[in-house]
Amino acid sequence: MxxxxxxxxxxxxxxxxxxxxxxxxxxxxxxxxxxxxxxxxxxxxxxxxxxxxxxxxxxxxRTIAGGVVADDPHLVTKILIGINVAVFLAGLAAPAIVIQLELLGRYVEYFGAPVEGVSTGQYHRLLTSVFLHVEWWHIIGNMIGLWVIGGPLEAALGRARYLAVYLLSGLGGSVLVYLLTEPNTPTLGASGAVFGLLGATVVLARRLRYEMRPVIVMVVLMLVLTFVPFGGTLNVSWQAHVGGLITGALVGLGMLTPTAARHRALVQWGTCAVVFLLAAALIMLRTAELT
Structure with a gap:
C-alpha cells in the first residue's frame, strides 16, 4: 500500500x-x-x-483564485470548444476563411493574389489563428487537451481569470511564432493556448501542494511530442507551444500567488496587463524589423 x-x-x-x-x-x-x-x-x-x-x-x-463559483464550472471551456469547432466547419465550407484568419508575418501569394500579414497591420491574425484548424486530427487533439486540462483549471480559477489565461497564452504563442519563424510561413491552431493552460496547471498544482510528478511528466511528454518527429517530418510549431507554455505559467503565477484579498485583483489583472504590454512591445519590434 x-x-x-x-x-x-x-x-x-x-x-x-x-x-x-x-x-x-x-x-x-x-x-x-x-x-x-x-x-x-x-x-x-x-x-x-x-x-x-x-x-x-x-x-x-469564491474559487482559489478569487473568482465567483459558477453553477457550471466548465462553461467557458465548452464555449471555447464550440467556437473552435464552428470555425473549423466554416473553414471546411469556405477555405478563404482560413487564408484571412491564419497567422502570417508578411504577405504571401495565394493563386496569384497577395495576402497581407501582421507586419502590414493585420494584427487580428495573432489571435484569430488560435481558433483555426484545417485537419480533423489537429482539432480533435487540441479539443481533447482543452477539455482535459482546461476544465479543472476553469473550476479552480473562475471564468474570467481562466479566459484571460487562455487568450493571453494563445497570444503569447503567436508572438513567439511571429518573432522566430519565416514571415511567410502560415501557422494556426489552439496548441499554444492549450500549452498555456498546462503551464498554469503546473502553478496550480504547486500552489495546492499536489504531487508534482504526474504534472511534470505530462509537460515533458507534450514537449517530446512537440520536438521529436515520430515517423516523419516534424510539422509542429514548437514556437507556439513554448510561447504558450511560458505565457500561461507567468499569468498563472499572477493569478495564484497568495495575496491579501484586497490586493488580489490588482495583482492578477496587473499581471495580465504586463504580459499583454510585453507581447505588444515584441510585436512592434518584429513589425519594425519586417517593414
Missing amino acids: DTDRLPGCYRHPDRDTGISCTRCERPICPECMISASVGFQCPECVREGSGTGHRPAANAP
Whole structure:
C-alpha cells in the first residue's frame, strides 16, 4: 500500500488532493474548494452556512483564485470548444476563411493574389489563428487537451481569470511564432493556448501542494511530442507551444500567488496587463524589423 499517496476528494475520489475543508475536514479538489475567510470550504458547508443559499454577489463563494463559483464550472471551456469547432466547419465550407484568419508575418501569394500579414497591420491574425484548424486530427487533439486540462483549471480559477489565461497564452504563442519563424510561413491552431493552460496547471498544482510528478511528466511528454518527429517530418510549431507554455505559467503565477484579498485583483489583472504590454512591445519590434 502506498502510504505517501494523498487522499482523494470526497466528491471526486479519483482526484488526489492536499486541501481539506476547514469546517468538516473532508478532502476537496480545485473544483469543489470554495474560498472562505480562512482556508477553503466544501460546497455542502458553504450551503449550510449561507442558509437559503442566496447571498449578495460581494459575499458569493469564491474559487482559489478569487473568482465567483459558477453553477457550471466548465462553461467557458465548452464555449471555447464550440467556437473552435464552428470555425473549423466554416473553414471546411469556405477555405478563404482560413487564408484571412491564419497567422502570417508578411504577405504571401495565394493563386496569384497577395495576402497581407501582421507586419502590414493585420494584427487580428495573432489571435484569430488560435481558433483555426484545417485537419480533423489537429482539432480533435487540441479539443481533447482543452477539455482535459482546461476544465479543472476553469473550476479552480473562475471564468474570467481562466479566459484571460487562455487568450493571453494563445497570444503569447503567436508572438513567439511571429518573432522566430519565416514571415511567410502560415501557422494556426489552439496548441499554444492549450500549452498555456498546462503551464498554469503546473502553478496550480504547486500552489495546492499536489504531487508534482504526474504534472511534470505530462509537460515533458507534450514537449517530446512537440520536438521529436515520430515517423516523419516534424510539422509542429514548437514556437507556439513554448510561447504558450511560458505565457500561461507567468499569468498563472499572477493569478495564484497568495495575496491579501484586497490586493488580489490588482495583482492578477496587473499581471495580465504586463504580459499583454510585453507581447505588444515584441510585436512592434518584429513589425519594425519586417517593414
